[in-house]
Amino acid sequence: MSKHVLRQHLVELPKDLPFFENQEEYVNVRHSCIFDYHSFPTPRQQHIDCSTHLSNVPFEVAATALERGDPEAIIDLGLRYSTGCTVSANVEQSLDTWEAITNSHHPYALPNDKLTPSVLARTYSLLAETYRKLSDIAFDGFSVVRAATPLYPDRVLPNGEDDEYMPNGFLFLSAFYAEATVAWGLVSPAVLNIARHLIRAGEPQKLDIRNTPRYKRFVRLWRAYDTRQEEMARERRVYEAKTARAPNAYICAAQGCGITSKQKKGLMRCAGKCPPERKPHYCSKDCQRRDWGYHKHFCKPDSQIDHAAAESAPIPTDGPPVGLGGALALDTDSPTIDWNVLQPTVVEGPDRSIEVPIPGRPGETVTLYSRNLTPTAMRFMRDVMAAQVAERAGVGAFDGA
Numbered sequence: 001m002s003k004h005v006l007r008q009h010l011v012e013l014p015k016d017l018p019f020f021e022n023q024e025e026y027v028n029v030r031h032s033c034i035f036d037y038h039s040f041p042t043p044r045q046q047h048i049d050c051s052t053h054l055s056n057v058p059f060e061v062a063a064t065a066l067e068r069g070d071p072e073a074i075i076d077l078g079l080r081y082s083t084g085c086t087v088s089a090n091v092e093q094s095l096d097t098w099e100a101i102t103n104s105h106h107p108y109a110l111p112n113d114k115l116t117p118s119v120l121a122r123t124y125s126l127l128a129e130t131y132r133k134l135s136d137i138a139f140d141g142f143s144v145v146r147a148a149t150p151l152y153p154d155r156v157l158p159n160g161e162d163d164e165y166m167p168n169g170f171l172f173l174s175a176f177y178a179e180a181t182v183a184w185g186l187v188s189p190a191v192l193n194i195a196r197h198l199i200r201a202g203e204p205q206k207l208d209i210r211n212t213p214r215y216k217r218f219v220r221l222w223r224a225y226d227t228r229q230e231e232m233a234r235e236r237r238v239y240e241a242k243t244a245r246a247p248n249a250y251i252c253a254a255q256g257c258g259i260t261s262k263q264k265k266g267l268m269r270c271a272g273k274c275p276p277e278r279k280p281h282y283c284s285k286d287c288q289r290r291d292w293g294y295h296k297h298f299c300k301p302d303s304q305i306d307h308a309a310a311e312s313a314p315i316p317t318d319g320p321p322v323g324l325g326g327a328l329a330l331d332t333d334s335p336t337i338d339w340n341v342l343q344p345t346v347v348e349g350p351d352r353s354i355e356v357p358i359p360g361r362p363g364e365t366v367t368l369y370s371r372n373l374t375p376t377a378m379r380f381m382r383d384v385m386a387a388q389v390a391e392r393a394g395v396g397a398f399d400g401a
Contacts, residue, residue: 013044017051026050026085032190033125034075037228059086066100066108071119074100074110075126082130094130098123121186128177129190132197135170171201175218182220187228195225246277252375253280253295254287258354258382259375266350272299283352283375354378359388 013019020026027050031040041049053076062080065073074097080087081094100108101115101123178194181187202209209215210222239262243250252259252267261267267281268288274280280295282288298305351371358364368378 013047013051017048018055019051020054020085022083022085022089023047023050023054025083026054026079029083029126029129030079032193033129033188034122035188037187037189037192054086062086066097069108069110069114071101071110071114071116074098075119075122078123078126082126091130091134095127098127102127117184118186121181121184124177124180124184125186125188125190128174128181128194131170131174131177132190132194135167135174138167138170171198172214175215175221179218179221182224187224191221192225192228195221248277248279249281251281252283252287254282254291255294257283257287257375257379259283259287259352259378260354261350261352263350266352270295270299273301274299275302286376352378354382356382356385357389359385359392362389 027043027046030050031043031046035041040046057073057076059080062073062077065077078094078097079085081090081097083089096106100106101110101119103109174194175198178191181191198209198215202212210218216222246264249264249267249269250260250262259267261283264281267283268285269281270279270288272279274295278298280291282291349371351369352375353367353369355365356368358366368381370378373381
């Protein structure tokens with residue numbers, strides 16, 4: 001089974017902090033492309049830093065970056081064009097802007113003394129992510145043609161006409177720039193995502209894309225990807241060893257819940273008289289109440305357990321989690337669903353997770369991590385996706401757990 005990771009963040013920002021149109025996308029792209037995957041500011045700090053910067057440097061000032069020859073300002077200007085933050089989105093303009101750093105023939109090409117490894121690495125990372133997005137657009141059916149520009153007469157950009165070769169062209173350019181990013185000393189989240197994207201692109205044809213003549217040249221990219229995979233494998237082994245010592249402490253005991261935590265403090269421990277090695281943990285009071293009909297037979301010292309009654313105790317069957325108001329259906333207009341359960345809280349709680357199936361990708365799941373979504377909301381999201389998977393598989397209606 002293939003697994004992916006999705007981390008949900010919700011942060012409370014200062015009430016007087018300006019928030020610009022498309023700032024969320026600006027922060028997300030900057031986070032993905034500018035920082036090494038090992039170390040970056042918290043989401044809250046990134047929003048504060050970006051909002052402060054956008055306030056202090058209005059677009060009228062940012063637009064003069066090329067004339068000023070300021071590499072940091074050029075990176076920022078391209079990022080604004082790319083995300084549509086403080087200016088209308090224009091992918092062509094963003095590419096032209098960044099290539100003042102990477103193309104020595106650009107009318108505003110920077111001198112070599114301004115091309116530090118950090119500047120080059122971050123620019124290549126942004127170019128790699130932009131071309132990956134263009135590849136996705138083309139693969140999703142938005143065809144492209146060669147779109148001439150004053151500076152690059154052969155540049156390919158989305159333009160709505162058929163050209164079956166361009167998606168792969170974009171993907172290759174994405175890998176090329178990702179390789180350059182690593183070569184200049186940066187392994188950004190975007191770089192790792194591009195490597196995963198390439199591997200996944202070959203899977204439908206059972207193609208080992210990293211060993212094809214076209215892509216095996218990107219040695220640094222594959223080495224960075226392998227290093228991250230090894231790190232994740234070590235992290236999993238550490239977690240599995242920890243949970244093996246106290247398995248009840250890291251997963252909600254309620255049947256069908258599925259909420260887990262990497263830390264014991266992420267779940268609530270039963271306060272009854274059951275011994276520590278048998279003590280169940282729960283993600284919420286709702287799950288504890290739902291499980292009580294079963295656990296009450298065991299919530300006592302070993303010597304006091306009525307084994308006959310305990311063995312006949314019914315294990316709670318899978319059913320809709322408390323608060324959803326009935327069996328889950330895909331009809332989003334259904335009056336039986338309480339959509340208020342999806343409302344997150346800005347107060348960060350413990351870091352919890354749940355496995356969510358991915359529609360259209362049999363056997364694949366994404367691990368959703370969140371400090372803000374309630375357990376009920378996380379289960380709801382899991383069950384909506386499971387319902388879609390079941391519907392695509394033609395197995396009929398799904399009653400959420």
